Amino acid sequence: MPEFAAISTPALLLDEERCRRNIARLRDHVHALGVGLRPHLKTCKNLEIARWCMESPTGPATVSTLAEAEYFAAGGVRDICYAVGITPDKLPRAAALRAGGVDLTLTLDSLEAARGLIAFARSRALVFPVVLETDCDGHRAGLAPDDPQLVILARMLRDAGQEVRGVLTHAGSAYDGGPPERLQALAEQERAAAVRAAEILRSAGFACPVVSVGSTPTAHFARSLEGTSEVRAGTHVFQDLVMRRLGVCALEDIALSVLATVIGRRTDGGLLLDAGWTALSRDRGGPGGFEEHGYGIVCDLDGRPYPGLCIRDTNQEHALARGPYTPPLPVGAKVRILPVHACATAACFDEYHLLRDGRVVARLSRCRGW
Amino acid sequence: MPEFAAISTPALLLDEERCRRNIARLRDHVHALGVGLRPHLKTCKNLEIARWCMESPTGPATVSTLAEAEYFAAGGVRDICYAVGITPDKLPRAAALRAGGVDLTLTLDSLEAARGLIAFARSRALVFPVVLETDCDGHRAGLAPDDPQLVILARMLRDAGQEVRGVLTHAGSAYDGGPPERLQALAEQERAAAVRAAEILRSAGFACPVVSVGSTPTAHFARSLEGTSEVRAGTHVFQDLVMRRLGVCALEDIALSVLATVIGRRTDGGLLLDAGWTALSRDRGGPGGFEEHGYGIVCDLDGRPYPGLCIRDTNQEHALARGPYTPPLPVGAKVRILPVHACATAACFDEYHLLRDGRVVARLSRCRGW
Numbered sequence: 001m002p003e004f005a006a007i008s009t010p011a012l013l014l015d016e017e018r019c020r021r022n023i024a025r026l027r028d029h030v031h032a033l034g035v036g037l038r039p040h041l042k043t044c045k046n047l048e049i050a051r052w053c054m055e056s057p058t059g060p061a062t063v064s065t066l067a068e069a070e071y072f073a074a075g076g077v078r079d080i081c082y083a084v085g086i087t088p089d090k091l092p093r094a095a096a097l098r099a100g101g102v103d104l105t106l107t108l109d110s111l112e113a114a115r116g117l118i119a120f121a122r123s124r125a126l127v128f129p130v131v132l133e134t135d136c137d138g139h140r141a142g143l144a145p146d147d148p149q150l151v152i153l154a155r156m157l158r159d160a161g162q163e164v165r166g167v168l169t170h171a172g173s174a175y176d177g178g179p180p181e182r183l184q185a186l187a188e189q190e191r192a193a194a195v196r197a198a199e200i201l202r203s204a205g206f207a208c209p210v211v212s213v214g215s216t217p218t219a220h221f222a223r224s225l226e227g228t229s230e231v232r233a234g235t236h237v238f239q240d241l242v243m244r245r246l247g248v249c250a251l252e253d254i255a256l257s258v259l260a261t262v263i264g265r266r267t268d269g270g271l272l273l274d275a276g277w278t279a280l281s282r283d284r285g286g287p288g289g290f291e292e293h294g295y296g297i298v299c300d301l302d303g304r305p306y307p308g309l310c311i312r313d314t315n316q317e318h319a320l321a322r323g324p325y326t327p328p329l330p331v332g333a334k335v336r337i338l339p340v341h342a343c344a345t346a347a348c349f350d351e352y353h354l355l356r357d358g359r360v361v362a363r364l365s366r367c368r369g370w
Numbered sequence: 371m372p373e374f375a376a377i378s379t380p381a382l383l384l385d386e387e388r389c390r391r392n393i394a395r396l397r398d399h400v401h402a403l404g405v406g407l408r409p410h411l412k413t414c415k416n417l418e419i420a421r422w423c424m425e426s427p428t429g430p431a432t433v434s435t436l437a438e439a440e441y442f443a444a445g446g447v448r449d450i451c452y453a454v455g456i457t458p459d460k461l462p463r464a465a466a467l468r469a470g471g472v473d474l475t476l477t478l479d480s481l482e483a484a485r486g487l488i489a490f491a492r493s494r495a496l497v498f499p500v501v502l503e504t505d506c507d508g509h510r511a512g513l514a515p516d517d518p519q520l521v522i523l524a525r526m527l528r529d530a531g532q533e534v535r536g537v538l539t540h541a542g543s544a545y546d547g548g549p550p551e552r553l554q555a556l557a558e559q560e561r562a563a564a565v566r567a568a569e570i571l572r573s574a575g576f577a578c579p580v581v582s583v584g585s586t587p588t589a590h591f592a593r594s595l596e597g598t599s600e601v602r603a604g605t606h607v608f609q610d611l612v613m614r615r616l617g618v619c620a621l622e623d624i625a626l627s628v629l630a631t632v633i634g635r636r637t638d639g640g641l642l643l644d645a646g647w648t649a650l651s652r653d654r655g656g657p658g659g660f661e662e663h664g665y666g667i668v669c670d671l672d673g674r675p676y677p678g679l680c681i682r683d684t685n686q687e688h689a690l691a692r693g694p695y696t697p698p699l700p701v702g703a704k705v706r707i708l709p710v711h712a713c714a715t716a717a718c719f720d721e722y723h724l725l726r727d728g729r730v731v732a733r734l735s736r737c738r739g740w
Binding site for chain 1: 376378379380412434435454455456457458459460479480482483486510511514542631632633634635636637642644647648649651652653654685686687688690700701702713714717720738739740
């Protein structure tokens with residue numbers, strides 16, 4: 001029995017070799033296409049793992065909360081993009097980060113948000129670098145590349161002394177899945193939307209050095225990144241059952257797992273484990289995923305899946321594992337559960353147990369909150 | 371605009387008046403039926419709120435993790451039931467709690483788990499009080515009341531010098547909903563199963579003082595608790611959209627909400643908020659619930675719902691709110707989101723902002739981890 005089996009459960013295990021392999025794979029792919037990575041650190045939320053996946057110890061990096069920005073800034077990261085639309089109430093913290101020497105870029109997609117930023121910047125005599133969020137698939141936020149507001153927005157910011165650094169888009173609909181051809185097409189659509197928005201801004205007199213694209217699926221399926229300046233991806237460091245279903249990775253690439261203990265066997269054969277939704281999250285993955293993998297695939301301590309054995313239900317501190325054949329594991333036995341959505345499962349924990357050759361070599365903390 | 375609108379978002383708000391009213395309501399109901407409460411503290415995970423809902427500052431109380439047991443024990447709670455099946459690896463911490471003066475009761479439902487407990491207890495010359503988990507609805511764990519193993523298990527524990535304190539059951543299937551008649555029937559079924567198991571144990575010579583039942587829905591719908599000794603419930607302190615759908619509470623009873631900020635408006639009218647699944651959880655509620663309330667109902671700062679406005683999608687740090695009519699709230703506006711599942715939403719946060727008369731009067735921390 002590996003040494004880590006003695007860890008109190010539930011616990012979050014991270015296989016260092018798989019993690020580094022996943023990171024190298026996407027980095028090589030993106031570099032081969034001629035651009036660099038600005039990894040999204042919302043997935044790992046840990047400085048050491050961030051250093052593995054960033055191009056340098058100072059960045060570039062992407063974050064989804066100011067708490068992440070502050071945490072990584074304290075660890076020496078200097079080039080950070082906060083990729084969630086900025087609102088006026090968050091500007092004091094953004095300003096403090098910039099005053100502390102961090103090149104923090106903000107994101108927005110409306111005249112209204114720009115007005116708020118400009119009013120604050122004026123009151124403090126500050127200049128914020130801004131990327132304009134561009135919509136490539138109707139998934140979430142952003143202006144269509146040919147929306148006339150894009151240039152109006154850029155001019156408003158420039159006229160108010162702010163720095164329009166470029167455009168940013170995210171092909172969120174790639175997580176819905178489909179055949180490789182669809183994901184390749186979405187990657188191309190994402191690239192084309194960002195490049196088109198940049199061209200429009202350039203013809204209006206903006207240099208637009210930043211042309212930022214990215215989602216973990218499109219980053220892997222992209223066959224060209226021409227015209228872009230950087231790729232954002234985060235889930236690739238761990239991979240998960242959603243990425244496996246999308247064809248982004250194999251089961252053997254998933255670097256994260258939840259160590260759990262069998263606490264009971266039901267009369268119908270189902271196994272009760274001590275890893276409820278507080279440990280696995282309630283994320284069901286994309287369309288059709290839940291039927292395939294439930295709330296996670298159950299593996300032995302060496303990481304080999306028990307054929308068909310999945311988490312079919314969870315309560316706060318219970319998981320019910322069941323398969324076509326459910327192995328009659330004894331009470332007290334340990335298993336490892338592969339996560340449906342690595343970001344969501346990792347968010348349940350305050351730390352990783354880092355495994356190298358089946359031994360715990362470190363405990364890595366995660367930053368929390370907002 | 372209320373003072374709390376200045377809090378950094380997302381943030382967890384707790385309306386003290388609603389919370390205390392919810393607590394009083396269930397306490398009065400259960401007392402009127404002749405028994406006491408052993409509230410499940412997995413929902414609140416905070417000592418002050420625990421004191422509001424326990425019968426006394428020392429308990430009794432129910433917990434779902436040993437971390438909760440340790441946290442509440444440090445706060446003076448002395449009568450604690452750990453209501454998740456015990457495994458051998460967790461016994462050293464259980465023993466430490468008991469050595470520290472806590473009357474910690476353990477739960478199990480199999481000969482196998484009993485053997486593990488007995489072996490450990492012998493090696494340390496300890497006596498653990500144990501309740502035997504009984505199944506009343508096939509939902510999760512426990513032995514059927516008339517399963518001959520129940521008495522065998524009790525005898526095995528007694529013969530090994532352990533204390534068989536009674537039986538415990540949980541009508542988990544009540545969360546699936548249905549008309550009031552179904553919930554009343556499930557409450558009666560839960561009561562009857564526990565009482566039957568206790569009777570069988572008594573006729574085998576066990577005093578069986580503990581006859582523990584409970585789930586928030588069955589606790590509210592029970593019309594008799596005859597023969598039981600205590601009721602466990604936890605979600606009642608906050609209530610949520612699942613409980614409202616079950617008819618347990620009204621919308622106006624929900625004491626918990628997530629304060630969020632509008633970060634953008636989509637061209638289709640949808641509002642983007644800065645409260646993603648890291649703040650709301652991915653819990654969709656019971657059957658049919660998601661169609662009704664999505665990931666939460668959006669209210670103004672006074673807690674009045676915008677008609678039909680729900681969270682229809684979430685990403686890590688984004689929520690998309692949409693309704694039949696979506697109010698064109700400005701970027702930077704604040705809203706409050708009522709939780710689908712209070713336990714899951716609260717678990718996203720490290721603290722509550724406690725509101726009294728619309729003012730923040732305290733920040734209450736939550737215990738975390740396992």
